[in-house]
Amino acid sequence: MLSTPADNPYDEPRSGRLAAWGNALLSGLASPDDAAAAVLGADESHRVTGLPGDAEGELHGLTWALGRLRVLGVKGLRLALPTAGHPLGLTGPAEFNGAAMASGEAVLAVGVPLGLVPEVEVFGPAGDRSATVLWRCRTVNDAPPADVPSLHEAERELADGLREATVLLSRLDVAGAGPQALRALDAYRRRGHAELLAPGYPPRAVRVLESARHVAALLAIASGGPGGAGGGVEHGAAVSASEMAARREVLAPLGRTARRAQVAAYNALVDERDAR
Known part of the structure; x- marks a missing residue:
């Protein structure tokens, strides 16, 4: 069963956790392992695919992927929480925006035109559910994010x-x-x-x-x-x-x-x- 941030308003969006702890890592304020563990939370696993240089279908763990983003020149991560008619935090192109809209969330890199959208698979009985997350990396437009306030x-x-x-x-x-x-x-x-x-x-x-x-x-x-x-x-x-x-x-x-x-x-x- 697929899940989006709108499923439970009391839960932190996974893209929020990735942005926050990725920023702490990139600022030298958290170790790679601590950042990856915080992003994982109660989920069973997180994998990342589509990073520049990846082979088709190649998958990476969070620790490796965060390190790779830093090597690629990523200076920070920004959250997007778009809804229908409100592309909050997005920069385009249409393909990326569509995937982010369907998910309800995304992360955009600062310094390199890349974005990541989570695909969340929830499983298990009510009261004992877990999830696996696949982060798909895509190229985004190098433009100011839509409608983000200070x-x-x-x-x-x-x-x-x-x-x-x-x-x-x-x-x-x-x-x-x-x-x-x-x-x-x-x-x-x-x-x-x-x-x-x-x-x-x-x-x-x-x-x-x-x-x-x-x-x-x-x-x-x-x-x-x-x-x-x-x-x-x-x-x-x-x-x-x-x-x-x-x-x-x-x-x-x-x-x-x-x-x-x-x-x-x-x-x-x-x-x-x-x-x-």
């Missing part, structure tokens, strides 16, 4: 978005989302900052990412996403299909704000270094 802009947008979300979610009776959904949100809140990003990231980036993920979790409950109303979890309020569609339309701009903030946070190590 960390300062993202923080300001999120502050406005959080205020708006509080009002909207109160009006939409998120308290009726059901005990299971609210327990999931509470568990997410208790995770804290320890597992966010990687060594070298500024505290402001961690703060922005935590806020962005908080907004995404709230919106998932309000709009009937995973763990929320309409996602198989009991819902305390009677909500019709038309009312649920109206919710999603109202909340869509906040979702875009949260994704933009996530991308800005993961890219902060590269952006702040380049701004010096």
Whole structure:
């Protein structure tokens, strides 16, 4: 079964982990083995294919692939979280953008026009699932990424978005989302900052990412996403299909704000270094 970041708003996108820990490695703040282990997380395996010079179908482990990217001249990694109609973080060409859109995420190299898109295969019974990930490397356009804000802009947008979300979610009776959904949100809140990003990231980036993920979790409950109303979890309020569609339309701009903030946070190590 294929999986995308939208499957669970409480999970960190794999492309985010690769960008963050790849940046820590490229900055000399993490060892290759530690970076590879952090990117792997709870997955069973990650492999990389399509790197320049590879034979057809040649596969590499993360440690080797990250070292190869550094040898090729990659100076940093940037996250993309595109959705239909919003190519957030992408630069083209169309073939790469299409693959990234289908996955919902991608990583773009800084210094060399390369991008990586994960293909995730989830297996195992509910409650005991794991995944294998194949990262396909492709050539990308050497151009500014689409619609990525600075960390300062993202923080300001999120502050406005959080205020708006509080009002909207109160009006939409998120308290009726059901005990299971609210327990999931509470568990997410208790995770804290320890597992966010990687060594070298500024505290402001961690703060922005935590806020962005908080907004995404709230919106998932309000709009009937995973763990929320309409996602198989009991819902305390009677909500019709038309009312649920109206919710999603109202909340869509906040979702875009949260994704933009996530991308800005993961890219902060590269952006702040380049701004010096």
